[in-house]
């Protein structure tokens with residue numbers, strides 16, 4: 001998803017698809033967006049990929065920047081799920097892929113609100129999996145280190161991140177085709193987690209551990225109990 005631009009329309013044209021421009025920071029517009037898209041066909045796969053980082057020292061961030069980060073990265077995916085999951089359940093199929101970040105695991109400097117939004121997104125996905133575990137719906141969390149995009153360039157231009165990037169010698173960067181292939185593979189094979197690059201995967205696995213324990217603790221709760229008030 002993206003806001004209206006000539007670039008978005010030309011990408012849609014290139015791949016023979018349709019674009020539905022929208023501003024995800026306008027949560028009140030999401031219901032209309034879902035109606036608009038579903039009028040053309042069911043959403044079987046929702047990939048929450050849009051994101052904003054506003055990298056820099058937290059105390060320099062404006063209230064508008066902080067709200068935008070938390071809204072686009074966390075609240076919009078939560079509300080898109082709220083709007084689409086009932087439809088997916090009714091159809092008996094659906095897959096949600098939430099693009100999270102290693103920043104949500106390690107909380108690097110300059111990305112406090114961003115890291116919080118991504119940690120929240122990873123946790124939200126785990127919670128959905130727990131609530132909907134006895135349904136045909138599938139959920140994938142993608143923990144991404146770094147791919148070369150505008151956002152990544154912005155992050156790497158920030159002092160402490162620049163130093164870390166120089167030290168890592170590029171080992172944290174995943175080529176875009178590898179990242180895209182990993183997401184497609186997760187949808188095709190119902191993978192619960194995607195962690196790229198492999199060198200950072202153990203960190204995301206460690207963060208997943210308490211969620212795994214939570215799943216085991218509540219394993220015996222019946223579907224009826226899960227839905228009870």
Ligand SMILES: NC(=O)c1ccc[n+]([C@@H]2O[C@H](COP(=O)([O-])OP(=O)(O)OC[C@H]3O[C@@H](n4cnc5c(N)ncnc54)[C@H](OP(=O)(O)O)[C@@H]3O)[C@@H](O)[C@H]2O)c1
Pocket residue numbers: 001002003004005022023024025048049050051052072099100101102144145146147148149150151152
């Ligand atoms: N690049 C990395 O190294 C990296 C690392 C970890 C995680 N990620 C995650 O990967 C995802 C993609 O990031 P990216 O690197 O491709 O960033 P990007 O180059 O900055 O692109 C961000 C995308 O989000 C869209 N977007 C931003 N604000 C929006 C809004 N209010 N409404 C609708 N769309 C909006 C942008 O479209 P418009 O601006 O045209 O609206 C653009 O398509 C994000 O969730 C990001 O957090 C990226």
